[in-house]
Amino acid sequence: MxxxxxxxxxxxxxxxxxxxxxxxxxxxxxxxxxxxxxxxxxxxxxxxxxxxxxxxxxxxxxxxxxxxxxxxxxxxxxxxxxxxxxxxxxxxxxxxxxxxxxxxxxxxxxxxxxxxxxxxxxxxxxxxxxxxxxxxxxxxxxxxxxxxxxxxxxxxxxxxxxxxxxxxxxxxxxxxxxxxxxxxxxxxxxxxxxxxxxxxxxxxxxxxxxxxxxxxxxxxxxxxxxxxxxxxxxxxxxxxxxxxxxxxxxxxxxxxxxxxGLKERFKRHQVRGKAIQKALEGIGLNILAEEGARASTISNALYPEGIDDTFRKVLKEEGVVVAGGLGPYADKLFRLGHMGNIDINELVTVISSIERTLFRLDYPVEFGKGVNIFLDNIMRN
Ligand SMILES: Cc1ncc(COP(=O)(O)O)c(C=O)c1O
The missing domain is CATH 3.40.640.10 (Type I PLP-dependent aspartate aminotransferase-like (Major domain))
Structure with missing residues (x-):
């Protein structure tokens, strides 16, 4: 079920x-x-x-x-x-x-x-x-x-x-x-x-x-x-x-x-993109794109040591589907889209699901940390 x-x-x-x-x-x-x-x-x-x-x-x-x-x-x-x-x-x-x-x-x-x-x-x-x-x-x-x-x-x-x-x-x-x-x-x-x-x-x-x-x-x-x-x-x-x-x-x-408004839409993507990336980093994941060249529409997060693409299977069980890495990064990262008409509730769910997934994979997780960072960035911007 x-x-x-x-x-x-x-x-x-x-x-x-x-x-x-x-x-x-x-x-x-x-x-x-x-x-x-x-x-x-x-x-x-x-x-x-x-x-x-x-x-x-x-x-x-x-x-x-x-x-x-x-x-x-x-x-x-x-x-x-x-x-x-x-x-x-x-x-x-x-x-x-x-x-x-x-x-x-x-x-x-x-x-x-x-x-x-x-x-x-x-x-x-x-x-x-x-x-x-x-x-x-x-x-x-x-x-x-x-x-x-x-x-x-x-x-x-x-x-x-x-x-x-x-x-x-x-x-x-x-x-x-x-x-x-x-x-x-x-x-x-x-x-x-x-x-x-x-x-x-x-x-x-x-x-x-x-x-x-x-x-x-x-x-x-x-x-x-x-x-x-x-x-x-x-x-x-x-x-x-x-x-x-x-x-x-x-x-x-x-x-x-x-x-x-188009400019407001761009701003929304920028604020949320940054907040998600900070949250992922706070959880302990590195973002592939270097600072200053990061998109607001997508985050490609590298798996920490000891975690492989099983992550995506477990994350799916937790209710979130993300894409895998391409080319040299196949099995090394997951790609999370955060563009279009996604709402804040959905994004909170995503970050919380990532925390639960990492926990299930025996990665040290402080529950709520990513969500906390995300909300802090969204609400104070
Ligand atoms: C940047 C970029 N260009 C081109 C394409 C190709 O688009 P499509 O898969 O719709 O043919 C994609 C698909 O993801 C893309 O991300």
Whole structure:
């Protein structure tokens, strides 16, 4: 018999709150239904207004499709591209670029650290890249890239597009497309939007759209901006069937974001992220990402000596599901997502469950210490 209600705290899909879930349960409308068209229009205009960009594409697919759309619409074979990689998903971007036949340079560093901006600057002064890509938060390491500084640097290189993978950050970490000089921001629905998986979302600046025009016909069909532009400008048109219920779910999520305020939402993530990380450290766990480069949306906590991935099995029995480590950190850490619409009660439950789990694994635990640190940080901030 299951003793505890299971709380899924992996870094995406994140918990979907009831009002958003209800949108998934609605009877699916025809995509030419005038009410649905209006709802789709609202989603597009909210995304453009909130993040501040010329165009946004909302299509059925996952984050990897967003990555593919970003690259295939702005770069052509043999174009030099610089990929800044902070882990598994940065490496995926490099692999994708290689598959496209681009000339790929990868700037990476030890997992948990962030590539210094000076190194990017050095690369840019030696070669004319057509684009620089960076994963804002790499889910494998929990490392956050210095987006603002990179944007400032790229401002001096007007022919180089700035492509940002926001799958583990958008709607949780500050991303202001115009102010930060971002040309493409790509993301998906299942993380900080708190919507089920299934939507690929890609914002494009004027510069990125001009590049799309310049490169002419591309071999991709479904991923082609030019196929989707007419629909994004007038959702009564058809190219590929829109995932009606997911668009309703995103509309509901955006209503919450507008009510909360984007800046407030970023602040909430920042305060809670820091509080969780302090609590985990207080319990005795080390965070993989170095101080100053820690995401607010996710914490990757290393197992202390004597603890292995059995931790996740016991934690599940205590009612919380987290993800395991990737690549060199498989079995060495757990990844805890804390983005989107998770509430304080849930976070307290998570920390308390981690304490109980460690106790069951014979790790010395002072019950309540982590919860105490967490609440102290939340309530006094
Ligand atoms: C930073 C980042 N980029 C890209 C992806 C790929 O997204 P998806 O799994 O939705 O295809 C992920 C998935 O977790 C991610 O965390």
């Amino acid at each position: 299951k003793m505890n209600r299971e709380l899924v705290m992996i870094p995406g899909p994140t918990p979907v709150t009831e009002p958003i879930r209800n949108e998934m349960e609605r009877e699916t409308a025809a995509f030419k239904d005038p009410n649905f068209i209006e709802d789709f229009q609202q989603v597009i205009s909210d995304l453009k207004n909130l993040w501040g960009s010329s165009e946004v594409f909302v299509v059925a697919g996952s984050g990897t499709l967003s990555m593919e759309m970003a690259i295939s619409n702005t770069l052509k074979k043999s174009d030099p591209v610089l990929v800044i990689s902070h882990g598994f998903f940065g490496d995926r971007m490099a692999e994708l670029c290689e598959r496209k036949g681009l000339e790929v340079d990868v700037l990476s560093c030890e997992w948990g650290k962030a590539v210094p901006v000076e190194e990017v600057e050095k690369k840019l002064s030696n070669k004319n890249y057509r684009a620089v890509t960076v994963t804002h938060v790499d889910t494998s390491t929990g490392t956050k890239a210095p987006l603002e500084e990179l944007g400032k640097l790229l401002d001096k290189h007007q022919d180089t597009l700035f492509i940002v993978d926001g799958v583990c950050s958008t709607a949780g970490e500050p991303e202001f497309i115009n102010e930060m000089g971002i040309d493409i921001l790509l993301t998906a629905s299942q993380k900080a939007f708190g919507v089920p998986p299934g939507l690929a979302i890609v914002w494009a600046s004027d510069k990125a759209l001009k590049r799309r025009e310049k490169i002419g016909e591309i071999s991709e069909y479904y991923a082609d901006f030019n196929k989707w532009l007419p629909i994004m400008n007038d959702p009564s048109k058809y190219f590929g069937t829109p995932p009606v219920n997911l668009i309703w779910a995103l509309k509901k999520s955006l209503e919450f974001i507008k009510t909360e």
